[in-house]
Amino acid sequence: MSGxxxxxxxxxxxxxxxxxxxxxxxxxxxxxNEAGLAFTGYDYDELVGQPATVISGDLETYAEIVETIAEEAWSGDYELRTKEGAIVYGSGSVAPLIVDGWRRGYVAIFIDTTKQRRYENAAEVLNRILRHDLRNDLNVATGSLESARARIDDEETLDLLETAEAALGRVSAESDRAHDLVDHLEGSSEAENRPVRLDYALDEALIDATRSFEGVRFASSAVPSLRVVADHLLAPVFTAVLENTVEQSDRERPAVEVSVEEREASVLVTVADVGPEGTMDRGDRVLDHEGAELHQGSGIGLFFADSVIESYGGEIRVGTGPDGAAIVEVRLRTAEGP
Incomplete structure (x- = not known):
């Protein structure tokens, strides 16, 4: 083939x-191609000349591909390892390149399904929380009620009933919340990242949080009308962060402040519990990064937020200020386009 x-x-x-x-x-x-370089994080000269195993994140699937393409084209799901060592997910196919009747090599084409896989994994974890963690609270409530019935004339009966009612209230609230977040994830796994107005998303989240927490003061510094890489879940993400900040506060009068700092190619959104004293100086907002990475035990809302922000190529960090108050930092990539 020529010309x-x-x-x-x-x-x-x-x-x-x-x-x-x-x-x-x-x-x-x-x-x-350029899309392949962006997907793997390599430069052209770093990847060309390397064995294909350098980007394989699943050697078992790689062996299956090698065995299959000896006879026919392969298609299926795979795990790929980027230059930084992160695992990304995709589906695609590998087909032989036949030139003048000779097999000269193979062409592989991929479809990035990383975001879909992360959302599905997060939904699975939230469903597990519904089945396991909330069941523990139900068991506490049930046991307390049974004890109350057996000791109906005891002076501690009211305390037992109050314990049961509180546990059932937590179960109900967390169950509703988790179901809502699962619905968000399951309905959004195929949503494409796109430019999203940061100020619109923060305004929507602040309105939702104000409605949910009567008596809690929410404040925000001026938010630039820039766009970030996200999707329609950005507002629910910020709502989850705001709610978590209130719920983690041990102040009698929590007050939550949101500030935004533009950086090169990114923006940092900080959510802090400043209490009745008011605005905290920016210089005082020092995260304790020791062990600050999120995990499933960080709370349903923050786990949801972390899963979504990661799919945007962003990051969430949690910690405490000098007075022990909760601080959450959300870093997002800025976007170009309308």
């Missing part, structure tokens, strides 16, 4: 939005 036909196919390979690469018969990378 205009070769140029046409080379142009198609370079311009296609899906990550794609070409390997030779020894499965050494010989070419990769």
């Amino acid at each position: 205009p036909d070769l140029e046409l196919y080379e142009s198609a390979f370079r311009e296609i939005d899906a990550p794609a690469l070409i390997v030779d018969t020894d499965l050494v990378v010989r070419d990769v």
Whole structure:
């Protein structure tokens, strides 16, 4: 193949939005398009000439691909390891390149399903919380009620009943909340990241939080009308962060302040419990990064927020200020476009 036909196919390979690469018969990378470089995090010269195993995140699936393409094209799901070592997910196909009747190598085309997989994983965890963690509170409530019935004339009966009622209230609230967050995730796994107005999302979240917590003061500094990489879950994410900040507060009168700081190619949104004293100086907002990474025990709302923010290519950090008050920092990538 030569001339205009070769140029046409080379142009198609370079311009296609899906990550794609070409390997030779020894499965050494010989070419990769721009989408493939962006997906893996490598520069062109870093990846070309390397064995395909360098980007494989699942050697078992890699072996399956190698075995299959000896006879026919392969298609399915896979795990890919980026230059930074992160695992991303995708589906796609690997097909032989036949030129003049000879097998010269293989072309692999991928579809990024990382966001869908993360949302599905988060939904699975939240469902597990509903089944396990909330069941523990139900058991506490049930046991307390049974004890109350057995000791109906005892002076501690009212305390037992109050314990049961409080536990049932937590179960009900957390169950409703978790179901809502699961619905968000399951209905959004195929949502594409796009430019989203940060000020609109924060305004919506502040309104929702104000309605949920009567007597709690929510305040925000001026929010620039910039756009960030996100989707329609950005407002629910900020609502979850605001709610978590109130729920973690041990003050009689929590007051939550939101501030926004523009940085190069990103924006930092800080949510802090400042209490009745008012605004905390920016210089005092020092996160205790020791052990500050989020985990499933950080709370349903923050777990949901962390799962979504990660799908945007952003990051959440949690910690405490000098007075022990809760602080959450959300970093988002700024976006171009309308």
